[in-house]
Amino acid sequence: MSHVDTTHRSGRQHHQAGAAGNAIEVVELSKRFGRTRALREVSFTVPRGGVFGVIGPNGAGKTTIMRALLDIIRPTSGRATVLGEDSRNAGPELRRRIGFLPGELSLEGRITGRRLLQHYADISGPVPRGHIDELAERFHLDLDSHVRTLSRGNKQKLGLVQAFMHNPELLVLDEPTSGLDPLMQQEFLSLVKEVRAGGQTVFLSSHVISEVQQAADVVAILRDGQVVTVAGVEQLRQTAVRHLRMTATGIPPAELAERLERLDGVGGLVCRSLASGATEAVATLEGAIRPFIQAVSTLAVTDLVLEEPDLEESVLGLYSAPAASASPVGPERGGRP
Amino acid sequence: MTTATERRHADSRGDGASTGREYVRRAPVPIFGKAFTDGWRALIGWAVGFGVAAFLYLPLFPSMGASADMQKLVDTMPAALVKSLNYDQIGTGSGYTQATIFGLIGFVLISIASIGWGAAALGGDEESGQLELTLAHGVTRVEVAVQRFAAMALKIVLIAVLAFVLVLILDGPAELKLNVAYLVQTCILFGGLALLCGSAAMLCGALSGRRVWGIGGGAFVAVGGYVFNAIGNQSADLEWLHAFSPYHWAYGNYPLTNGADWTSVLAFYGGSVLAGAATALALRRRDIGV
Numbered sequence: 201m202s203h204v205d206t207t208h209r210s211g212r213q214h215h216q217a218g219a220a221g222n223a224i225e226v227v228e229l230s231k232r233f234g235r236t237r238a239l240r241e242v243s244f245t246v247p248r249g250g251v252f253g254v255i256g257p258n259g260a261g262k263t264t265i266m267r268a269l270l271d272i273i274r275p276t277s278g279r280a281t282v283l284g285e286d287s288r289n290a291g292p293e294l295r296r297r298i299g300f301l302p303g304e305l306s307l308e309g310r311i312t313g314r315r316l317l318q319h320y321a322d323i324s325g326p327v328p329r330g331h332i333d334e335l336a337e338r339f340h341l342d343l344d345s346h347v348r349t350l351s352r353g354n355k356q357k358l359g360l361v362q363a364f365m366h367n368p369e370l371l372v373l374d375e376p377t378s379g380l381d382p383l384m385q386q387e388f389l390s391l392v393k394e395v396r397a398g399g400q401t402v403f404l405s406s407h408v409i410s411e412v413q414q415a416a417d418v419v420a421i422l423r424d425g426q427v428v429t430v431a432g433v434e435q436l437r438q439t440a441v442r443h444l445r446m447t448a449t450g451i452p453p454a455e456l457a458e459r460l461e462r463l464d465g466v467g468g469l470v471c472r473s474l475a476s477g478a479t480e481a482v483a484t485l486e487g488a489i490r491p492f493i494q495a496v497s498t499l500a501v502t503d504l505v506l507e508e509p510d511l512e513e514s515v516l517g518l519y520s521a522p523a524a525s526a527s528p529v530g531p532e533r534g535g536r537p
Numbered sequence: 538m539t540t541a542t543e544r545r546h547a548d549s550r551g552d553g554a555s556t557g558r559e560y561v562r563r564a565p566v567p568i569f570g571k572a573f574t575d576g577w578r579a580l581i582g583w584a585v586g587f588g589v590a591a592f593l594y595l596p597l598f599p600s601m602g603a604s605a606d607m608q609k610l611v612d613t614m615p616a617a618l619v620k621s622l623n624y625d626q627i628g629t630g631s632g633y634t635q636a637t638i639f640g641l642i643g644f645v646l647i648s649i650a651s652i653g654w655g656a657a658a659l660g661g662d663e664e665s666g667q668l669e670l671t672l673a674h675g676v677t678r679v680e681v682a683v684q685r686f687a688a689m690a691l692k693i694v695l696i697a698v699l700a701f702v703l704v705l706i707l708d709g710p711a712e713l714k715l716n717v718a719y720l721v722q723t724c725i726l727f728g729g730l731a732l733l734c735g736s737a738a739m740l741c742g743a744l745s746g747r748r749v750w751g752i753g754g755g756a757f758v759a760v761g762g763y764v765f766n767a768i769g770n771q772s773a774d775l776e777w778l779h780a781f782s783p784y785h786w787a788y789g790n791y792p793l794t795n796g797a798d799w800t801s802v803l804a805f806y807g808g809s810v811l812a813g814a815a816t817a818l819a820l821r822r823r824d825i826g827v
Contacts, residue, residue, distance in 0.1 A: 233824075233827055267669070267824075267825075267826070270672075270673045271672075272669050272672055272673060272824070272825045272826065273824035273825065273826075273827060274824060291677060292674075292675035292676055292677055292680075293675065295673060295674055295675050295676075296674070296675035298673070300670070300673040300674075302666065302669050302670055302673070304666055305666070305670075306665050306666030306667050306669075306670070307667065307670075308575075308667060310575070311575075318561070319567060319571055320670075320674060321561045321563065322563045322564045322567035322571075323567050323568070323671070323674040323675050323676050324674045324675055325675065326559075326560040326561070326563075327560060327561040328559055328560060328561070329559060329560060329561055331561075332561070359670075362670075
């Protein structure tokens with residue numbers, strides 16, 4: 201497959217160009233918009249060649265950080281160093297080495313995707329011949345349609361092609377998978393893996409934890425303009441809270457409750473009898489799921505739903521301020537932290 | 538296959554095209570080129586509109602302005618109204634052409650076009666969210682502002698040239714008996730006034746990041762100037778308003794009859810360049826898309 205070949209080729213180049221140092225260094229970055237403090241002394245570093253994810257709810261400051269890195273907005277205080285240069289003083293040369301996908305992607309509609317990409321190729325780093333077509337093919341994107349006729353997902357693909365086409369050393373992607381169908385999300389994730397293997401650095405934001413888990417090595421959690429924590433993905437997985445719902449026959453609610461309550465990480469447990477005679481248990485489950493599976497393995501389980509951990513409830517729930525924890529997070533959180 | 542060193546070299550120059558085989562060719566002045574070609578349909582539309590106006594109005598001169606009946610009619614109208622409509626010199630070919638084309642329908646068309654272009658160039662582009670992505674690429678804000686200003690200026694110049702050509706073509710058939718040198722000068726004023734309106738629109742758009750403010754700023758120069766001129770014409774007490782009317786700077790002296798006032802030419806083009814520079818500075822300082 202030719203696109204793989206291209207990536208590896210450029211990858212070697214980036215390795216040799218110097219994998220040393222950090223791709224991004226953000227130091228006490230603050231930004232005010234009038235009376236709103238969009239960022240409060242945010243600090244983190246992104247090593248070269250890694251995939252760094254920022255997650256947080258809308259309005260947490262993800263987009264503001266990215267815009268500051270690209271010098272689209274100017275920080276009130278603090279600084280950001282991107283690929284070794286101060287973002288504030290860096291000129292076009294720096295931005296040629298970056299691929300950027302804005303969060304609220306807006307593209308000109310009156311021309312074809314191909315012409316639009318040609319325009320962005322005119323003002324970005326050098327684009328290898330054929331690379332645009334390879335990427336478009338990969339995302340099943342028709343470049344000869346007018347942009348205005350494209351669906352939201354297809355516009356997003358154009359934005360992604362635009363960000364990746366010049367094999368930039370650093371990719372800054374704001375909510376890259378929004379609007380993409382699951383198949384294309386997977387394609388995007390595999391592209392991210394390839395460019396990382398090639399030594400390119402990826403800085404992406406999302407409010408979907410599963411996406412960040414699959415793509416990123418390290419995750420920063422942002423809330424109200426502050427970095428709440430920076431953690432490895434494995435670490436994050438440990439703290440993630442899942443929702444579970446199961447039904448089993450031949451066991452009364454009290455007995456099921458007793459069996460599940462003993463387990464570490466189970467919270468908000470509610471057991472009740474259903475009209476069918478079966479017993480249903482609803483709870484949250486934090487950390488490893490193996491003990492839970494073992495505990496129910498001897499039961500006559502008729503239904504089991506273990507939901508993907510959700511950012512809103514798991515991560516933010518864990519790190520939210522006391523006032524915020526009163527907000528609805530799951531049916532019952534019990535006395536658990 | 539190119540070696541990594543060669544590629545890196547090409548990368549560091551940011552100019553892959555010159556290596557000849559590996560990279561997509563890049564346009565020399567992409568922002569200007571795009572801003573200019575994006576509007577070509579609109580430009581043709583405005584040109585056609587202008588042409589239609591010229592071909593409708595000017596051939597009527599022998600039966601309108603030059604006819605004794607029309608002059609009688611104008612004589613019966615209140616003097617203030619005649620002055621407001623710029624009909625006081627309608628009896629001559631140059632007065633008629635100025636009153637109908639350069640001072641009225643042509644002025645309206647080119648003002649709308651230039652204000653639209655100016656307001657869209659930065660304010661509209663920022664409002665739509667597209668400017669953010671452009672500025673995230675390998676361009677400076679000053680480059681973007683200057684090249685878009687230049688694209689707007691070129692479009693305005695083309696309309697002014699078209700105005701010259703059309704009026705010149707119709708000069709003989711419509712028996713206007715125009716002085717060609719004065720026609721050139723009038724077209725320079727015509728384009729200059731439009732450029733000032735467009736520059737004001739661009740500056741206000743760049744300052745606010747909103748298209749509507751750009752339109753407001755441009756319209757203030759165009760419409761405000763027209764109104765100040767019309768009110769200033771009413772009485773000697775109000776004549777001081779002419780000093781604040783770009784419209785009066787252009788046409789108060791009847792350039793098609795008497796030649797251009799070069800101070801006005803300087804004011805239009807100098808003022809536009811200053812507004813363009815202020816636009817670049819304003820854009821450089823601002824947070825985009827917030």
